[in-house]
Amino acid sequence: MDTNFVSALGGGSGIDTTSLVKQLVEVEKAPQQGRLDSKKETLDAQISAYGILKSSLAEFQSMLEPLSDNDTFNARSVSFPETDVITPAALDADAQTGSYQIEVIEVAQAQALAINTAVEDKNASVNVSGALTISLGAWTYDGVDNDNPIAFAENEDQTALTLDITSDDSLQDIADKINGADSDVQASVLLVDGNYQLMISAPSGEDNALRISADDPDLNNMFAFNETLRANVTETQQGNDAELKVNGLTVFRESNEIKDVIQGLEFTINKASPGDKFTFAISADKNTAEDAIRGFVEAYNTFYETAKSLTGISTNAETNETSRGDLATDGSAKTLLNSIRNIISTTVPGVSEFNALTNIGIRTQLDGTLEIVDKEFDAAIADNFDKVASIFAPQTSSTSSYVDVSVGSYATNTVAGTYSGAITTAPSKGSAVGDTAPALPLDTVASPGDYTFSVTVDGVTSGELTLSGSFATADDLRTEMQSLINNDATLKEAKAFVDVVIESGGEFKLASREFGATSKVAIATSGVEFAAASGLSTASVSTNGSDASGTINGDAAFGSGNVLLPKIDTDPYGLNFTVRAGAPAEDFSFTYSKGFAGELSALFDSFLSGSGVIKTREDNINNQLDGIEDDQVSLDRKMDVYTDRLTQQYLAMERIISSFQTTGDSLTGLVDRLPFTATS
Template identity: 40%
Template sequence: MTTIGNDIINRVGGGSGIDTGNLINDLVSLQSTPDQQRLDRRQELLESQISDYGLLRSALSSLEGAVNAVSSKDTFDAKSVSLPDTSLIALTQLNAKAAAGDYRLKIEQVAQPQSLSSASFASQTTEIGKGELTIRFGDWNGALDNFNVDAEKTGATITIDETNNTLTGLRDAINQADIGVQASIVADGGAYKLLLTSPSGATNELEISVTEEAGSPGLAAFSFDESSQSMTQEQEGMDALVRVNGLLVARDSNHITDVIEGLEFDIFNSSSTEVINLNISADKSTAEQAIRDFVEAYNTFFDEAQKLTGFNEESGEFGSLRNDSLADNLVDQVRKFIGGAVPGLEDGFTSLANLGIRTRLDGRLEINEDPDEPNTNFRAAIDKNFGLVRDLFVPTTNSSDAKVKINSYSARTQPGTYEVVISQDPTRGQFIADPLPASFPLDTSGKDYSFDIRVDGVDAATIALPDGKTYNSAQELAADFQTLINLDASLQAAQVKVSVSYNTDTGALEFVSDAYGSDSRVSFAAVGDDMGELGITAKAGSSGLDVVGTVNGEAAFGYGNILLPAINTKADGLSMTITPGATNSTVTFSRGFAGGLSSLVNDFLSNNGLINEREANIREDLEDVDDDRAELERRTEAYRSRLQSQFLAMELIVNNLNNTGSFLDGILDRLPFTAKNN
């Protein structure tokens, strides 16, 4: 600055011409350079922080991936299985639910489906009549003269009209019903037959009842019920029979999923002599490796975070996030959680230190495997207290009463212990008929056993018991009511169902909704002339009740059999299913070490998390730098214009002075009285 100032003085004082352009540039640069350098440093820091927050996000994401591995119950419940060479079965899945132990399997029978064939038709497009086919599942006796309907399985009512009244149309309509029945057309000596194949199993056999449309007969050729069997049974349905450690169990499929919990296998053949020996054992190595991977992932995160928030020895410089409060707080919170006790755990292993994972002086984690320290030895914890290790890492929920079941929790739910008190049981809507005046066997021939029913506010189409059917017991009648009602398309679309039973104490049929709560009700809007013989008249049933209760003394929200704690309480987010008969329960909830750390990391990484918010603020600061640059440019140009005007005015003055000087130069020689005489 001194050199430039002296140069200006010298130039002006010398009385020579001034290089005003360079002089103005120098003056402008002298004024704007400090601000420009400040903005450059600010922009460089902000851009470095954006980049380094990306690195910090990446390090956190890697840590989160390792945390997710140790937060899964399946990681700690992993199993392994040994299976000898055999052609009878093949294992398809082994999951964490499998119970460890030795199992002896003997395959005594393979499951098979029932198959029915129709009479022959000359063409696949031969018209077959119009009307409805009602397909139900159940079990035929050996003589095929008595069918026991399976009330728990839903069949279908299939409409055949002018759009599909051919053999091909019927095949396609049955397949499109998507109830597990396979329909195909088989060529047989120049003619064609419809072949129906049920799902495998003894109780998946088919009953096909036909209602023909007046004036368009033909569908009766596909009936297979107690009163009419136009189709022929080619093969009966059979269950798979498997003996497990001596216990004989039957399953309707050759894909066995629940004989040994957690183990699934397919059956291919049976044998009267071969015994398959299976051994299922716990696989602790999966969890152990996941924990070791987590420790490594944390140390990698910590090293990367130190470079960004502290001194980077590789670059020899401090990280751009050194004085960033959020980055410092993020690392500090993670470190505190790593070293602290897990919220919600009151006994057993409550921190990483209990299983020999400790924090070194430099902040990194290390695994203690020193056999001379048995109380804080990782190997001993895995081998001797694996259950406690599992409970430390994974989320846990417990209830002192099995009738109060915790279904789920949310990010809002705080770990802790809560007292649940039930003051009103949930109940289901129901219709209790009058005692049955009819006796059994009951023949429906010529009777009007039709009715209109409403379940949970949904109206079904008119339903009728089959004409010409004989019921040998009230239990058979109740099963038919249940399947016919649950076959209704409107009820199926609304996913509402009923259970129908016969109460031997009262002698009456009972229709009960599958849903709990005040919206649950079963009513008969209209009934046929003979329904009174079954104790059923047109009237409304009783509504169910919603569960009522408190959590930690505060009124909870009950809907059906679901109880939800009040909003903005510590238990907010818990969802509990209440079974009738529950009175009170103590429930506990812990996210576990992994769940708590995952929740903490997610607070930083989520789309509306703190890192995104901080990055948005930095981008706004960068926009402010751009605005400051534009403002500096405007001020600089204004200063330049002012200097140019001032120097221009100065030059005009100097030029005028120079002109005046030239005019005055020798003026005495030209004035009268002072002029020199020649």
């Protein structure tokens, strides 16, 4: 309240005590309030400056991403001619450079089978039931018109599917069951001349043709397509491989989507065009890396100018006035900038030569920014491009041809450098070896008996399997056994598979496809005739697999299968070591480099993390700001008390003065009323 009611009513001293108190309080508060306001203004400016610094760091870090990717330095370009024979689909960063000539002789196509049974209602029951088995493999056709399939060789890489057909199933139901199975076989119900027919198609390729059989006569008569029965099924299209010539070399592929003929180049065959040859070249694309490096230098200079303006003193070129950055007195910000400058000017850990920016013509100028010396930079790109890549991108190497080093998912804190390692045990797969070579030829129909068997693979035991058919060679029998085992439902569900190979003595060897101590194969059960024919029995010798073992940088490594992992929290932890089978017990050395971009990005991550220097400093500033708020409350409270005290003091003075005035008024005219006095 600013109104002095005592003075307004004509009483008291006549002094404006309210205004006087206010002025005295302001004089008392001013220096303390000034200190608080100045400190708050400084801290607010520092918080804002750290926000700018973080944004600049994040933007600069994003420019490092291409340089930390080896694909940037493995980029490729292709000069492809205009043609409708093939269409390029993808060019990988590590595509094999060179000149290529391609001629497409034949396109791949899928076998298609039409079930001749036609029905008016595709959803009506076809009244057959049983187990329908569809296998994939290659048919051998007769030499007359090449229309009659006479022998089938099952594809070891494909698994057969067995469908349970019930008497209530319609053509559409059967098609749905085929399409719903875990297989590349597809089925469709087509409307042909007013009736519906089932069409079954295989994946493209000669080795993916279909063989269909059933355990029920009626089901077999309707759907079978095999060596002995196929009267009700028409092969509308045979399966063929794509055939092409690459630089004169004939190549066959199952699909028209070609991904593995020329390393890193994917293309699609559209049509056959024998005699039509076209040439193209794949070359290294150095421009991608060069642009990324130049972009990095530009981004660094932008960041450095921003950081320098925040942490240093700048001079206005026009007025020659100097101004101090908001973080000029902040030690944390200056340390951050110095750390970045140190990485810029030092060698890259883990790279023995050509390991600094100066090696490729990137120099630090007097003002702290970077410049590219074009002559040196162009020479480095032209003559030492691989070494340029080793400066920027992560690199791993091993002196052992049996050990591959790769960067794992925990490599964030892996320390770059050169380390030692040792292999003491090579990884192996569990296996079972036959007692004798198989007895061939074998015809299970002509020589009936107990040809059942079961196997245990990696701790999982198959169901009962039955060997049947006629086998002229060991390879025929090997193929059938591998197909039987790997198509077992129990083993397929557990993803426990084997490879059946023929040993040098002719014995069969069943080997797990997994490395490690849990890798095991054994003959669980064997019929008498099966054992005699295959040479495999429950007495066959089984050998368990083994995990790789060894040391990494002097510490015992953790081995699992064919992988070795360094001890946790050691410098190489985060790297993965893949050991090949048959590796000898030997010492080796390996090198890991994060690359310049990786080292700098890791530093930025530490700055920007939740526990990094920027977050710590921001928390400290915010705590100080909270303290200023508390000090402001305390000061305001103190000034309120001071105001009340001064107000009370001046009120007391006013009361005294008022009392004096009352006494004076009472004395006024007193003399006139005294005896023997008169006024003149």
